[in-house]
Amino acid sequence: MTQETPDIAPATWDLPYFDHILTLLGDGDSEVIEFFGRHVHWGYWPDPTRAAGSVRNYAEAAERLTQAVLAAAKIRSGQRVLDVGCGFGGTLDLLNQRHSRLGLVGLNIDLRQLFRARAQCVLQNENRLALVAADACLLPFRDKSFDQVLCVEAVFHFSSRTKFFAEVGRVLAPGGRLTLCDFVPRFVVPWLWDFLDRRFKPMVTRLFGHNDARCTLADYRRVARSCGLRLDRRLDVTRHTMPTYRALRPLIRRIAPDPDGAEEVIRRVEFASRIGLLRYLILSFRPR
Template structure:
C-alpha cells in the first residue's frame, strides 16, 4: 500500500476542495490549541479553533505587543497570528514569512490590513529572510522553529532584524534534560514516520528537531539574546491531541499515521516533552 501524502503538506488543497474538518481545525491557524482551563475543552472542532486563536493571543501577551510596533511573524502559516494582531492593535507594520508558497497565497487572500495597519506576506526561508535590517520590535515564531533548517541561523537572522531591546518570542516542544538525549538518539529513526503525518519543508532537514531548555540558553548566549521569560503551557495544550488524532483517523482511516501524534501525546502527558513559550531579548 502506498503511503498517504502528509496531511499538513496538503492542507491548502484539502481546504480548497471543501474539506470542512480541515477548514475548521486548521483553516486559520496551523498549530496546537491553548486552553486556560484544560478541563473546559469540549473536543469539538469549534472549540479547538478557538483554542488555536488563544495560543496566538498568549504568545502576543508574553511578547508584550502593543500599538505602533513593527512585527515579524516567521513560519506564519495561513496568517492566523497576523490576523489576530491586525484585529486587536493599530499602527502595526506586520510581515509574515513562510517557506510554503501555497500557505502564503492563502494568507494573502484571507488577511487584509485594517485601520492604520500594514501587512506584507513573503515566501521565504526562515534562515534567509530577504529583508534589510528591519529594526523590528517583535519577532514571533509560533510552533514552527523545530522545522527550520537551523535554529542557530534563525536566531542570527532574528538578531539582525530586531532593534536593540527587541524581543524574539517562540513556542516549541522541549524535552526534559534526561529525555533530550534519548529523543536525539531516536530522532533519525522516527522522522520518516513523522514526515508521513506532518510533512517536511525540505527533505534534507529533520522534521522534528527538538532541543532542551539548557540548549536554548546556550543558543541565546551565542547569538546575543537573553532568555527573559519561560512559560510552561504543556498542560494547557494537552486537549489538542485527541482532536488531532481524530482528524488524522478520519483523513486516512486505513493508515496508522495518527500514531505519530499519539506518541507525542503520551510523552507529553508523562512530562517527558514540554510545550513552552520562550521570550528572548536582544541585548
Template sequence: MPRVPAYFDAFLAAIAQGAEIDHVHLGHWDEPEAVTPSRARAGFAEAQARLSERLVAMLDVGPTDRVLDVGSGFGGTLRALRRSHPTAALVGLNVDARQLAVSLRRDAAPMNATWIAADACRLPFAEAIFDRLLCVEAAFHFRSRLDFLTEARRVLRRGGVLVMSDILLTPPPDGLAALSDRLEADLGPWPAKWVSLAEIRRDAARAGFALTVHDATAHTGPSYHTIAPDERADRTGGAILRDLQRSGRLRYLYLRLAA
C-alpha cells in the same frame, strides 16, 4: 528553498474545498484538567486562537511597532494582530508561497500588512528594522534554531523582542530510530528532534538574547484529542507526540527572547 511539511498539502486541499483554517498549531486551555475529549475537539479552533493571543500578549506590541511573523501559515495570527493593533506595520514571512496566497486571498489589500516568501534562517531584511518578531510553533522545522535566532537578533532593534512557541522532545529509552523516522515522515522537516531546554538556553545566549521560559505543556495537552484522537497500533506522528507528552518526554514552551 527549505522543504515544506507534507501535512500542509492536506490543509491546502481542505481550504480549496471551502474549509476555513486560520491556524496550524496546538491550542491553549486555561484549565486543561477540566476539558473532556469532546469539549477539546469542539473547542479546538478557539483554543488555537487563544494560543496565538497568548503569544501576542507576550510581545507587548506598541502602536507604531514593526512586527514580523516568521512562519505565518495561513495568516490567522496576523489577522488577529491587525484587529488588535491596527496602526502597527505587519509582515508575514513563510517559505511556502501557497500558504501566503491563502493569506492574500483572505486579507484583501490590507493597508498595514505585507507577505514575503523567504527562508527563516536567511531573513531578507536589513539589520535592526523590526521591533517585534513572532514565531508560532515553526522553529523546529527550520534547519537550525541557532541560525534562526541569530537572524532574528540581527533584524531586531535593540530592546526588541522575539516571542515563539517551540516543542522540545526527550528521547525514549528504546525505539528511537523508528520514532524519529515516523516523526520525520509525518511532521518533518524536523532536523533536531531531541533537544533540551539547556540547548535552547545556550542558543539564545549565543544569539544575544535574554530568555524567559513559560511551560505550556499542560495547557496544550487537550490538543491531542483532536490531532491524535484514537489509540491505533499504526501510530501517526501526531500519536507519537501525544504519547511523548503523556510520558513527560514532550515539553511545549512559550519563549520570550529580549534583545
C-alpha cells in the same frame, strides 16, 4: 507589492502535512477549514478538564494559543512585527484586529500558504502587511528592522535554530523581542534519542517533513547567548495544550493518507508530554 502576490520569490520546501491540508482546504472540507483554516497549531485550554472535544472548541483553543503568545510578546500599536513561519496568517490577522499602525510582515517558505494568508487578512486600523516567501534561516531584511519577531510552532522545521536566532538577532532593533512557542524536551539522552529516531523519525518525517525537536531549554539559552540574545521569559503551557490530542485523533483518522502512522506519531507526542518529557513552552528572548 500588490494584494495578489507575495513580495519576494519563493524558496523550496517539503511539508507533506501542508500539501494535504491545502488539498482538503481546496476541496472545501468544512471540518478541515474550521480546524486548520486559520491556525495550524495546538490549542490552549485555560481549564483543560473542560475541553469539549468539538471542532469549534478546538478552533477557539487554537486562537487562544495565539493570544497566549501575543500576551508574552507584549506587542504595542505602531510596532514593526515579523511573523516567521506565518502559516495561513491567523496570528497576523489577530494582530491586525487588535492593534493599529502596525508594520506587519509574514514570512513563509511555502508560497501557497501566503496566498491564503493574503486572502484572510483584511487590513484595518491603518495596519500594513507584506508577505514574503523566504527561508527563516536567511531573512531578507535589513539589520534592526523589527521591534518584534514571532514564531508560532514553526521553529522545529527550520534547518538550524542557531542560524534562525542569528538572523533574528540581526533584524531585531535594540529593545526588541523574539517570542516563540515550541515542543521542548526536558532532557535529551543522545543514544536513546538516536534509537527512537531510527524507529520513528521516518514516520514523523513522512508526515511533517524536516523537523528537529531536540532543543532543550539549556540549548535554547546557549543558542540565544551565542546570537546576542537572552531568554527573558518562559511559560510552560503543556497542561493547557493536552486536549489537543483528543481533538486531533478523529480528524487524523479521517483525513491522513496514512492514518495509522499519523495516529502513532500523535500518540507518542502525547505520551511524551503526559509524562513530562516533552514540554510545550512559550519563550521570549531579548537582545543582551
